[in-house]
Amino acid sequence: MAELVIEGLAKSFGGRQVLSAIDLTVPSGSLLAILGASGSGKTTLLRLICGFEQAEAGSIRIDGRPVAGKGLHEPPERRRIGYVAQEGALFPHLDVAANIVFGLPRRQRAARHRVAELLDMVGLPAGFASRQPHQLSGGEQQRVALARALAPEPRLVLLDEPFSSLDTALRAETREAVAAALAAAGATAVLVTHDQPEALSMADPVAVLRGGRLIQVATPEELYRRPVDAALARFVGEAVLLPGLSDGVSVRCSLGQLTLAAGMPEGPVEVLVRPEQIRLGTAHPVRARVCGVRYFGHDASIRLETADGGTLSVRLSGHAVPKIGEEVALAVEGEVVAYRAAG
Structure with missing residues (x-):
């Protein structure tokens, strides 16, 4: 070697x-x-x-x-x-x-x-x-x-x-x-x-x-x-990218107030959330409606429409798939990363 x-x-x-x-x-x-x-x-x-x-x-x-x-x-x-x-x-x-x-x-x-x-x-x-x-x-x-x-x-x-x-x-x-x-x-x-x-x-x-x-x-x-930019985030796996406002410690976006990883920029940003970080539950603060399901057996990709008209993907276990049209509650698990907004 x-x-x-x-x-x-x-x-x-x-x-x-x-x-x-x-x-x-x-x-x-x-x-x-x-x-x-x-x-x-x-x-x-x-x-x-x-x-x-x-x-x-x-x-x-x-x-x-x-x-x-x-x-x-x-x-x-x-x-x-x-x-x-x-x-x-x-x-x-x-x-x-x-x-x-x-x-x-x-x-x-x-x-x-x-x-x-x-x-x-x-x-x-x-x-x-x-x-x-x-x-x-x-x-x-x-x-x-x-x-x-x-x-x-x-x-x-x-x-x-x-x-x-x-x-x-x-x-x-x-x-x-x-x-x-x-x-x-x-x-x-x-x-x-x-x-x-x-x-x-x-x-x-x-x-x-x-x-x-x-x-x-x-x-x-x-x-x-922690991909170095949003384009790489999209290339390496599925990525949910949302506009947000960062104070360097947390970021406010359509999925609520999320915890940022260390070293993130402040001000207007793009927030990266991986689909498997998004959890469904009854007591979570953000609401969305199921508008599409792609079932793979062991897991499924769920397409959701949020209250502000945006769409995002969630990755769920194959035994816990909601029905199209169902309203669900969302929360994000773990830290997220952010990129300075263009312009």
Whole structure:
């Protein structure tokens, strides 16, 4: 495992700036997720780390050794990086064992070095070694691709949206297996994804890119509870954003007088409340009417219309869903954050 340090990294294509002044440190042995919408620059950042693209400015160090910088561009094969592509990219004419050892020296390839150990690490039986890629499910192919990436004992493992082509159930199962394998290997890893729950559940820390710039690097809890701006609050999970007036300690809005987290601005603000913070009860002070229900089984998203004509979402357990048209009472649980109002 190795620490990854990026300083002042920049890249453009055809005169369009794709990445600007990226500073990022990935501690040794950690799994960092790079989260961003399409076009935010996250795949370009991964390709610069790999060495598939050459940086225009800035530097990259892996385990203290420069691999990119002024006058330096070390080729991918010398960076000791394991790479897992979106589709796994297994060689269709090779069996699983041959795919896993493909990048090893000839003697180790012939001996099928550590194949059983690596299959066990990614949660597959040793008997899979003789299977062909077409005999595997999508999730199994991704696990084999990870085993291949881990086989040369890389200093760093990069994963480029490796679960995006899998269905929902398989995606959850596969990412759990991949996270466990990376932890067992003690690998430093970087995961690129546009899937917020994936980033929050797998990684620590999470780095968010927007328009080629690094917006926030934080633990999953910090990122969800205290995003740096309202736009990021909307991007990372469901967000209820309401106008309010802050005194720095509490804020008055359509949901009542709410307690603010430390360090919030005073004056006119936008208040962030997460849907699961809103509670229904008979003695709560704020009234609203149910105008929509989306039922998911384990929970439900309830759309409410407040007395001032505004609407908001509430997240409730699936066994406690009110009926459309029903009047309910609301209260907010826990602290909220606020952003200075525009204008």
